[in-house]
Amino acid sequence: MKHSGVTKFSIQNLLGPIIILILLTHFVGGASTSLQLITQSALCLFVMVLALQVFVGNSGVLSFGHGAFALIGSYVSAMLTAPVNIKDNALAMNQLWEPLISPQVNIYVALVISAAVSALVAAITGVFLMRLNGLAAGIATFALLGVAYNVFFNNKKIGPGSQALPGVPLIENNWILLLLAVISIIIVYFINISKIGRTLRATREDAMAAPALGISIFKVRLIAFILSGAIAGLAGGMYSHVAGTFQVQDYYLEFTFITLSMLIVGGSASIWGALVGTFTITAIGQVLLMMEQDLPVFGIQVQIPLGSRAVIIALTFVVVLLWRSGGITNGKEFRIPKLKRKS
Amino acid sequence: MVQSILDAISLGGLYSLAALGLGLVFGVMRLVNFAHAELITIAAYTLVLTAQFPLALSLIFTVLVTVFVALLMEFSVYRRLRGVNPAVMLIASFGLSIVLQRVYELMFGALPRSAAVAPFLRGDFKVAGLSITISSVITIVLTITILLAMGYLVEKTSLGLQLRAASADFKTARLLGVRSNRLISAAFGLSGVLAACVALILVIQNPQISPYYGLNITILSLVGIVIGGIASLRGAALGGFIVGVVLSSLNTLLGNGRVYAYSWLFILVLVILLVRPGGLLSKGSELERV
Numbered sequence: 001m002k003h004s005g006v007t008k009f010s011i012q013n014l015l016g017p018i019i020i021l022i023l024l025t026h027f028v029g030g031a032s033t034s035l036q037l038i039t040q041s042a043l044c045l046f047v048m049v050l051a052l053q054v055f056v057g058n059s060g061v062l063s064f065g066h067g068a069f070a071l072i073g074s075y076v077s078a079m080l081t082a083p084v085n086i087k088d089n090a091l092a093m094n095q096l097w098e099p100l101i102s103p104q105v106n107i108y109v110a111l112v113i114s115a116a117v118s119a120l121v122a123a124i125t126g127v128f129l130m131r132l133n134g135l136a137a138g139i140a141t142f143a144l145l146g147v148a149y150n151v152f153f154n155n156k157k158i159g160p161g162s163q164a165l166p167g168v169p170l171i172e173n174n175w176i177l178l179l180l181a182v183i184s185i186i187i188v189y190f191i192n193i194s195k196i197g198r199t200l201r202a203t204r205e206d207a208m209a210a211p212a213l214g215i216s217i218f219k220v221r222l223i224a225f226i227l228s229g230a231i232a233g234l235a236g237g238m239y240s241h242v243a244g245t246f247q248v249q250d251y252y253l254e255f256t257f258i259t260l261s262m263l264i265v266g267g268s269a270s271i272w273g274a275l276v277g278t279f280t281i282t283a284i285g286q287v288l289l290m291m292e293q294d295l296p297v298f299g300i301q302v303q304i305p306l307g308s309r310a311v312i313i314a315l316t317f318v319v320v321l322l323w324r325s326g327g328i329t330n331g332k333e334f335r336i337p338k339l340k341r342k343s
Numbered sequence: 344m345v346q347s348i349l350d351a352i353s354l355g356g357l358y359s360l361a362a363l364g365l366g367l368v369f370g371v372m373r374l375v376n377f378a379h380a381e382l383i384t385i386a387a388y389t390l391v392l393t394a395q396f397p398l399a400l401s402l403i404f405t406v407l408v409t410v411f412v413a414l415l416m417e418f419s420v421y422r423r424l425r426g427v428n429p430a431v432m433l434i435a436s437f438g439l440s441i442v443l444q445r446v447y448e449l450m451f452g453a454l455p456r457s458a459a460v461a462p463f464l465r466g467d468f469k470v471a472g473l474s475i476t477i478s479s480v481i482t483i484v485l486t487i488t489i490l491l492a493m494g495y496l497v498e499k500t501s502l503g504l505q506l507r508a509a510s511a512d513f514k515t516a517r518l519l520g521v522r523s524n525r526l527i528s529a530a531f532g533l534s535g536v537l538a539a540c541v542a543l544i545l546v547i548q549n550p551q552i553s554p555y556y557g558l559n560i561t562i563l564s565l566v567g568i569v570i571g572g573i574a575s576l577r578g579a580a581l582g583g584f585i586v587g588v589v590l591s592s593l594n595t596l597l598g599n600g601r602v603y604a605y606s607w608l609f610i611l612v613l614v615i616l617l618v619r620p621g622g623l624l625s626k627g628s629e630l631e632r633v
Contacts, residue, residue, distance in 0.1 A: 143609035154602040314441040325427040
């Protein structure tokens, strides 16, 4: 993880992941209906992993709180777009607070609002959380996730509580999701090479020396936290329009672990790492799922016992960390491979 | 009222045992071992599956199995990750935790397993007209015994001295002749023993064992070691105790609002961390990259 991260603008670093993403969406996403669904949810997860990359990758501080931002983003976008009669029904069943029923906006306006609301929550909580350091910071962000989950799960006045809110309008077009993901890549790339990104990595490398150079750790971390909170909110919003529902349980421990592990397995210091991590873990999961269901994978039929899929995914993850603790890409950005390799 | 106070103390004691197990491992290798939850779970499974044997035999067997799993974790995964970024180790321990959960699910099924472990410890008795549950008293007695034993081990024995030295400064401790591999194995072994004790107390109260049995208490104890002060074992035990007492009190005091007990607990944790970022027992601020 050390000494990595780009500082200078390089067109291949930026275009590489975008082109790979376009190719993946085109060839994999267009292959069949089931692959299309997987590609769509992978694109949402990728945006989420990008959000984590901005904060966790650059600052070196683990955040479990981004699940809360995705939860809030998903909630806002779902509540703003779900048909009024469904919310009305939810009112009859669950005592939903009345002013929440009528608002209705366009999906894309809803996505922007969900990113903004998540950014606002990140700003308010970040003022407190970013004062902390080290492990305390990680656990404190966990407290944020815990509070968000606890409140949304139990409070039926503000949302569907432990039930799912159905009828959230779908974004069926792969290319729109792809466009959102590409916009996220561009934003994250420019954050990473900006002064904020560079100073943040300086605080990651040496938390003693950075303040001595006049960097306010609190300030740079807070800015990054807000920006990455906004992107996580967008990812949550996108996911609600891919799944067609909003459910609190979707954004708790499992979601947090999966997205963090995608980041770490790919290599937390780069956008390329976020892309490789997200799609490697999604692909492994999918291939194993097909093996479990006794479907042929690339023409080869291998059957594995039911339930062993999750074990293998988690094991792969541990093995990758044992093999390369910096992740598959070792935190490097995308480069066109050269034929002649130095050392 | 008396029962509520006893419940609070017994829950606090239970959490301090779990926190101590986590704190021991954290002290020697800066690893937040999330898979501690799975040590508690395997101990609980072993207790339930050996319930037909005499209690003493079942207990010995449980401790052996749990220590074995703890050492297996250390040899197969953590030993290879020595010296990498603590954030990577934490994530690896999540991975290990998920692996073990799924393995338990394959071995024991997803549905809860249950059996009456030490049934004579359930029910209640009357003192001066107050009815008090036996399990809360037993928990307190057990916890105090184990904490005293741990206190003796850490304060008076050579192993304890090495553990404290390694917690304070691992590099210097090594230079002074502490054998790191042996010490880390010992810390894992001890955390296994503590996990078995926690499981015993938990199983007496709730004998429905699922693959996620140890998760809740481990997360809350993690919060505990952070507010107590991660650098010291005393801090870990104190922090765990506080979390247990606060949670139990909140459950009593909030009445119908008890579903929000976790929220209040987490908010309290944030407040404590803001006032004392290094934990309650910290001495000054220390920068650490995790």
